[in-house]
Amino acid sequence: MDLFNIESIDTVIQLIATLICVIISVMRALATKKRAWVMLFFTAFIYFLGDLYWQIFVVVHGHIPEYSYIPYLSWYASYLFFILLLVEVRGERDKRKKSPVLWPVPAFTVGMAVLYMQKQDYIGNIICLILMTVLIWQAVSGLLDKSEKKKRLLYLAVLLFCFEEYAMWTSSFFIAEESIRNPYYWADIAMSLTFVFMPAALSKAVDR
Amino acid sequence: MNYIENVFICLAAPLLIAVFWMKDKARRMMIFLIVGMGACLLSSYISTFLAAVQGADYLYASLEISPLVEESIKLFPVLFYLLIFEPEAKDAANASIMTAIGFATFENVCFLMVNGADSILHLLIRGFGTGTAHVVCALFISIGTYRLWDKEWLRNVGTLALLAVAITYHGIFNILVSGSGAVAVIGYFIPIFTIIFTRIFRKKLLAERS
Numbered sequence: 001m002d003l004f005n006i007e008s009i010d011t012v013i014q015l016i017a018t019l020i021c022v023i024i025s026v027m028r029a030l031a032t033k034k035r036a037w038v039m040l041f042f043t044a045f046i047y048f049l050g051d052l053y054w055q056i057f058v059v060v061h062g063h064i065p066e067y068s069y070i071p072y073l074s075w076y077a078s079y080l081f082f083i084l085l086l087v088e089v090r091g092e093r094d095k096r097k098k099s100p101v102l103w104p105v106p107a108f109t110v111g112m113a114v115l116y117m118q119k120q121d122y123i124g125n126i127i128c129l130i131l132m133t134v135l136i137w138q139a140v141s142g143l144l145d146k147s148e149k150k151k152r153l154l155y156l157a158v159l160l161f162c163f164e165e166y167a168m169w170t171s172s173f174f175i176a177e178e179s180i181r182n183p184y185y186w187a188d189i190a191m192s193l194t195f196v197f198m199p200a201a202l203s204k205a206v207d208r
Numbered sequence: 209m210n211y212i213e214n215v216f217i218c219l220a221a222p223l224l225i226a227v228f229w230m231k232d233k234a235r236r237m238m239i240f241l242i243v244g245m246g247a248c249l250l251s252s253y254i255s256t257f258l259a260a261v262q263g264a265d266y267l268y269a270s271l272e273i274s275p276l277v278e279e280s281i282k283l284f285p286v287l288f289y290l291l292i293f294e295p296e297a298k299d300a301a302n303a304s305i306m307t308a309i310g311f312a313t314f315e316n317v318c319f320l321m322v323n324g325a326d327s328i329l330h331l332l333i334r335g336f337g338t339g340t341a342h343v344v345c346a347l348f349i350s351i352g353t354y355r356l357w358d359k360e361w362l363r364n365v366g367t368l369a370l371l372a373v374a375i376t377y378h379g380i381f382n383i384l385v386s387g388s389g390a391v392a393v394i395g396y397f398i399p400i401f402t403i404i405f406t407r408i409f410r411k412k413l414l415a416e417r418s
Contacts, residue, residue, distance in 0.1 A: 030409065046372060049377060049380065053379050053380050056380055056384065057383050060383055060386065061383075066268055066272065067273070068272070069272060069273075070275060070375060070376055071376070073276070073372050073375060073376070074375075077371075077373065080368070080369045080372075084362070084365065084366060084369070
């Protein structure tokens with residue numbers, strides 16, 4: 001297998017980006033002892049490990065993993081840590097009042113999951129549906145909360161991450177081409193940049 | 209046939225006798241050591257079964273199925289201890305590490321039975337590498353128990369998320385050691401470097417939550 005194809009280059013860029021996020025967050029976690037930084041560390045670290053598993057498999061065995069349970073599991077766990085991160089940084093909210101702006105969130109995620117299920121992988125799509133719904137819900141709730149202004153950048157970064165994930169899934173649903181013209185790779189590289197930006201957003205939310 | 213059940217009985221028998229003469233923490237730790245060995249035996253059955261169902265050969269089973277099964281089975285005794293006995297964070301973390309040590313010990317015994325014990329250098333690297341990999345995976349969960357999860361729901365969700373970290377780490381280790389030459393040596397040394405790193409920052413990592 002050619003290791004200098006667009007997929008490998010894309011994975012290496014993402015490995016570097018997530019590693020930067022891992023290093024910054026572990027240093028901040030050790031310095032500040034804030035749990036939010038530990039959560040960001042695990043978010044980036046598990047995403048990094050999933051990419052690393054994939055790339056090492058390709059390098060050692062010359063093809064992509066046959067079953068790929070492990071990298072997908074690690075990416076799902078990364079979404080879970082993002083949720084835990086948002087739960088950690090958010091303030092006390094009135095649970096009884098739900099803004100009507102939030103209701104399109106599950107409508108969007110369910111709609112997209114139904115689309116992706118046309119290509120089967122029902123369990124994986126249901127897991128993504130649940131995790132993404134909670135994640136986007138938490139991020140939008142945070143943006144709507146006027147008392148959490150300094151955390152806005154973090155919520156925006158998380159929403160950007162979710163948007164990029166959906167852009168990747170949708171483009172890979174319609175286009176299977178492995179070339180730079182495929183929007184999948186642009187969305188993936190944009191997501192790598194979001195990981196680099198994430199420590200700055202969290203720092204603004206919890207350190208100052 | 210390598211009769212691993214018989215080997216398990218042979219290894220576990222003196223430890224079981226010792227359990228009756230020990231008290232408190234020492235007894236608890238010995239029980240988790242035996243449970244870890246039992247978890248290794250059980251996960252070998254489950255991995256073999258899943259590999260047969262999936263039609264996977266030995267290599268793919270060891271790279272893609274066994275990390276998932278081994279780490280999950282290894283976690284069950286600790287989860288049982290956490291949920292039923294509600295121990296202190298320190299005791300739960302120690303239980304997790306003892307289970308991992310029992311698991312790694314029995315796995316090494318099985319490796320010796322299949323591959324022989326003639327190359328001391330290879331066995332040294334393998335013994336320390338595999339043993340440390342299992343302990344590192346247990347450490348991920350221990351650190352979470354120690355300092356991250358102060359609420360019941362957070363502990364359950366967080367432990368599941370950390371299980372995924374342990375599974376992926378274990379999967380990477382298995383891919384590297386399945387290679388040859390420098391790749392395998394790097395694979396065996398990664399857990400050793402990880403454990404040295406965690407040892408250096410031990411105090412900070414294991415600072416119990418307030």
